[in-house]
Amino acid sequence: MSSKDIQELINKALALKETDIDASKALILTAKTLFPQNFEIFFTDYQLQKASGNCHEAAKSFSYIVLFFDNPEILEEIKVLVNALKMADKNEKISQEAEFYVNMFQYFANGPAGQKIIMLLNSDSDSDFTYIRIMKKFSKNFNLSIHAPRLLEKILTGISVSPNESTELLVREVLPLMMNEQNIELPVDLVNHVLDIVFKYYIAKFWDSSDIKPHVIEQSRASIIELFEWVGKLLKWEPFQYNPSWTKDFFWQKLKQIENVACDVKQIFYLTCFLFFVSVQDYLSSTKLKIDSQDVQFILVDGLSDLMESPPLMNILHESPFPSEAAVSFVTAFKAQDLLQRNVIFFKDFNQLLFDLNITRHINRIVVDFAIYLRSNTDSYNLINNSKLSNLEKNIRMLSLVINAPNTTREVFDHIRLIMTDLPTISGVFLKNLACDRSFLFLPLTRNAIVQYCTRIIISALKRKLFKDPTKVDDYQLGSLLVLLQLEFYENIPLVEHIFEIIRVKGLDFPLFHSFIINIDMIEEFMNLWRGHEVILRLSSSTSTPSTQRRIGTRGADKNVKEDFKQIIKQQVLRSGEDVVSLVIQFIEQENLNLLQNLTTF
Structure with missing residues (x-):
């Protein structure tokens, strides 16, 4: 049959479309069987199916044409389809025609023709978010194990341009799809990159607001654990079945158990960082309590004990109403930070993590406490002087540093003099065991406790001279x-x-x-x-x-x-x-x- 005859057949089918659509479709179906290489026949069939609103059959013809023909007409249809998908991605109200294209796409999205459309979106640098969202929107139609690497690469590329939008897209929309995929495989570097970004995202949630709700923090922690479980399966991490009921000390013991057997040092790094940030968050939130309907800050100070080369861990006093868990959180944070700073591999990554998170102003208080705990006076002086702590707290902390140092009598009394002129109005209560020997204690910034602490320091000096x-x-x-x-x-x-x-x-x-x-x-x-x-x-x-x-x-x-x-x-x-x-x-x-x-x- 000549091309003229084929065109007459097509014209006849189109003429029947207005009076007998079924006869028209039957005629084209016969022609498709006889002439499988003819674009006009398949394109006419696609038009007829589209005109009748048959998404399924239209998808069959469209996908066939996309794969085997490259005519201008189909390229124009592909453009219309892509625009419809973009409008659907933006959640705009779309026309009936656009809705038809979106519904039709779902029938062949996971097939070769669908992959070709996705590749067209993928090659368009201006359509990264569209590509990603379409992948997410039609995820049930795709084999994610095939598309996951490219999908994640697109998101990671977008983070350098639009970090907030891309990260939210990764965390909120794409990552949950990946976690639900059973047989997914990803390159190690890609997994580590995703781990780094998502971990920072959730840790940053700890410090988003001074009034952050507890359930937000708990959800962020739970999400990090889910992330660790997913990454652990992909990277063959050592089993670490975290239970929310674990105490921080038990978590630390479990961490130490796998420290020397873990095949991937990043597992130890991220678990330790997680424990550090959780402990810091819990500690800082516990050091400000309501006393007489007012917020009272508790600070770590030296407890008038003899100077030691290294303080014994856990040798910290806490009294009601100060929660005992806060002392545990502090010591756990200290041990975790010590591990991260002592390990040559971890040291650089940890400090980069702190820099990226930009949370220095949030954790400055515990950093000062660490220096005091180590009795590292030089570091403590610099940290305190450069901090945004109140003058009262600075002077108390400086006093705490010099009470056990040699030849510092003048500094002691200078700080006490300044403290006495800057006492808070809230009275509070006296500490019951301030007279006992110990390494450190948590001092509430209340009038009575501060005066008690300063008085005890002067008494200790006079008493020492008396018995000497x-x-x-x-x-x-x-x-x-x-x-x-x-x-x-x-x-x-x-x-x-x-x-x-x-x-x-x-x-x-x-x-x-x-x-x-x-x-x-x-x-x-x-x-x-x-x-x-x-x-x-x-x-x-x-x-x-x-x-x-x-x-x-x-x-x-x-x-x-x-x-x-x-x-x-x-x-x-x-x-x-x-x-x-x-x-x-x-x-x-x-x-x-x-x-x-x-x-x-x-």
Whole structure:
């Protein structure tokens, strides 16, 4: 049959289209069988099927034409199809014709013709997102095990141009498809690249907002674990079946178990990073608590223990309301960070990760705590000075650094002086075990706890001098100790008793008595000294003079001095209900320079 005859056959089929569409289709079907290489016949069949709204049959003809013909007409149809797919990708309201093209495409999307259309989209650099979304939209029609590598490469390329949009597309739309594909295989470098991007994405969610909701954090953590499981299967990682009920210490133990047997060091790196960030997040969120309806920050400080070359892990005190889990989180974060910094391979990657995440301002507080924990004074000074911490917190942290350092008495009192003038308004409570020896403690930034901490530091210095050479003890030192010990009188009774034993022997010349001694037990002890012992006491400028000290006791006592003494005691008894904290603050502020001069060494 000549081309003229074929054209007449086509014209006849087209003429029947208006009156008898079925007869028209039958005629073309016969022609297709007889002339499988004729474009016009197949294209006419496609047009007839499209006109009748038959997506399935139209897809058969269209896919055949796409594969075996390259005529201008079909290229124009392909262009129309691609535009329809783009409109569908943008979720725009599309015409009936465009909807037909989109529905038709689904019938041959996973076949060779569909691959050709995808390749056309793939080769168009301006259509990366369209390509990716179409792959996602018609994922059930594609064999993802074939298309996954190219699909991921497209997304990773897009991240360099549109990082936010591309990353969201990867995490929210494409990756879930990949994870649900059972028999997928991907190049190692591609998997590691995806792992790096998605891990950073979810870790960044930890710090998106200071008011981030707990469920967002929990979901991000769960997503990271799912990511690890997926990557682990692809890269043959050592089995690590994480359970959300694991404690951080148990997680660390499991991590250490596989550290030396894991075939891929990246598994150890990412698991350690995950544990680090989780511990940091939990620690920082736990160090700010509500006390008396106000937010109170807790900070790590040195707990007045003897200087050690390396602090024992977990030797950190925490008291209610500070949660014990926060101390565990801190130590776990420290151990994880230590592993990441000590390992030559991990060191560079970890610091690059911190740089990429740009979370320095969020984790600065715990970085400072790490330096304090290591007693790395030089690093701590720099970190504290360059931080955005409040002046109060900076001074407390600086004080914590210098209390155990040699020849730092002046720095100690300089910081205490600044602290006393910058105390918070919230009173809070006293720490119960501040007097105990320990390495570190969590100090709440409340008025009472801060004054207690500073007072304990001064007491420790005076006490050290007292016991170093009892023969050189002076009255100002004894009197100052008594003033400061009023803050925690019942916790320091043995030391108070020891001081009064010294006073019984040598007396006491302390004119500041009437201004600062108001503890009723101490007042009673002075009354006992007056009644039952011959003791030289100078408790105010009016009880005696430097040139004529008078012996106050039961024998030979001056009547006028007795009356003065009784009057002072009476005044102090009446003041016994005053706020001891305010009194101690006043004493430290007033006597800061004298205390410094009294303590020649610290």
